Amino acid sequence: xxxxxxxxxxxxxxxxxxxxxxxxxxxxxxxxxxxxxxxxxxxxxxxxxxxxxxxxxxxxxxxxxxxxxxxxxxxxxxxxxxxxxxxxxxxxxxxxxxxxxxxxxxxxxxxxxxxxxxxxxxxxxxxxxxxxxxxxxxxxxxxxxxxxxxxxxxxxxxxxxxxxxxxxxxxxxxxxxxxxxxxxxxxxxxxxxxx
Amino acid sequence: xxxxxxxxxxxxxxxxxxxxxxxxxxxxxxxxxxxxxxxxxxxxxxxxxxxxxxxxxxxxxxxxxxxxxxxxxxxxxxxxxxxxxxxxxxxxxxxxxxxxxxxxxxxxxxxxxxxxxxxxxxxxxxxxxxxxxxxxxxx
Numbered sequence: 001x002x003x004x005x006x007x008x009x010x011x012x013x014x015x016x017x018x019x020x021x022x023x024x025x026x027x028x029x030x031x032x033x034x035x036x037x038x039x040x041x042x043x044x045x046x047x048x049x050x051x052x053x054x055x056x057x058x059x060x061x062x063x064x065x066x067x068x069x070x071x072x073x074x075x076x077x078x079x080x081x082x083x084x085x086x087x088x089x090x091x092x093x094x095x096x097x098x099x100x101x102x103x104x105x106x107x108x109x110x111x112x113x114x115x116x117x118x119x120x121x122x123x124x125x126x127x128x129x130x131x132x133x134x135x136x137x138x139x140x141x142x143x144x145x146x147x148x149x150x151x152x153x154x155x156x157x158x159x160x161x162x163x164x165x166x167x168x169x170x171x172x173x174x175x176x177x178x179x180x181x182x183x184x185x186x187x188x189x190x191x192x193x194x195x
Numbered sequence: 196x197x198x199x200x201x202x203x204x205x206x207x208x209x210x211x212x213x214x215x216x217x218x219x220x221x222x223x224x225x226x227x228x229x230x231x232x233x234x235x236x237x238x239x240x241x242x243x244x245x246x247x248x249x250x251x252x253x254x255x256x257x258x259x260x261x262x263x264x265x266x267x268x269x270x271x272x273x274x275x276x277x278x279x280x281x282x283x284x285x286x287x288x289x290x291x292x293x294x295x296x297x298x299x300x301x302x303x304x305x306x307x308x309x310x311x312x313x314x315x316x317x318x319x320x321x322x323x324x325x326x327x328x329x330x331x332x333x334x
Contacts, residue, residue, distance in 0.1 A: 187248040
């Protein structure tokens with residue numbers, strides 16, 4: 001028995017295992033950062049669209065009460081979303097459709113957050129954003145939660161989005177989906193006029 | 196092994212590999228901290244925007260005058276806990292600083308600059324966001 005050969009195999013084997021573990025850690029870490037960054041940028045885009053719509057609630061409508069529907073995950077209001085389109089004030093709807101899961105991604109938790117409203121200068125339709133949670137709360141002028149269309153002055157919107165793909169961690173190769181959360185209270189000008 | 200030279204070569208190789216591994220782990224850690232920081236900054240900006248939106252409700256300009264008894268920011272800084280998640284399972288503490296300063300007074304118009312700063316200490320270095328808003332009153 002050649003002790004030297006056996007020792008070589010043992011040391012070489014340990015070294016190879018170390019390199020394989022390092023490679024796996026590197027791949028997993030790179031995946032995590034890429035997916036997290038993409039998810040954060042995606043959420044930023046959704047936030048941009050939501051912020052534009054909610055800040056324009058009641059704008060150019062001629063009505064003091066622009067709300068049609070106020071629910072935890074569904075809101076319909078009137079507003080002029082874009083100045084440079086061929087639509088004036090229209091109905092805009094944001095709702096979280098838990099009956100419509102996102103099938104194009106492996107993530108089992110995401111459903112479509114849908115926006116129905118003006119899209120381009122001449123197009124009115126539906127845009128879908130994958131999300132895992134969408135919640136709206138309505139507040140009156142004194143800060144209390146309300147569902148009365150005549151009393152709503154502030155609207156709190158919360159969105160949670162996860163990446164479509166997972167990165168694996170640990171010996172059991174558990175799947176993790178990077179998650180980003182955003183929450184903001186909107187105080188639209190046109191439902192808070194002093195007169 | 197015929198001599199100790201091979202052991203030395205092997206030891207050096209393992210030291211180099213270990214150094215590479217440690218440096219990679221450090222880089223990953225730094226990148227991870229950046230990701231967390233970005234997330235916290237995003238939320239801090241939303242908190243600051245919320246605070247600035249409240250200025251729209253201030254119809255009486257004396258409430259923005261630091262020398263007036265009804266100054267709205269007399270009790271600041273405030274610490275607020277914001278919860279996130281489907282069952283509010285995540286929470287973050289934010290310290291909100293706010294102040295107002297009269298910058299223009301022409302007799303028929305007054306302008307106040309409201310500065311809001313939000314501090315979050317969940318990451319190091321801490322996140323500190325500042326937003327400014329100018330509110331005008333006409334007489």
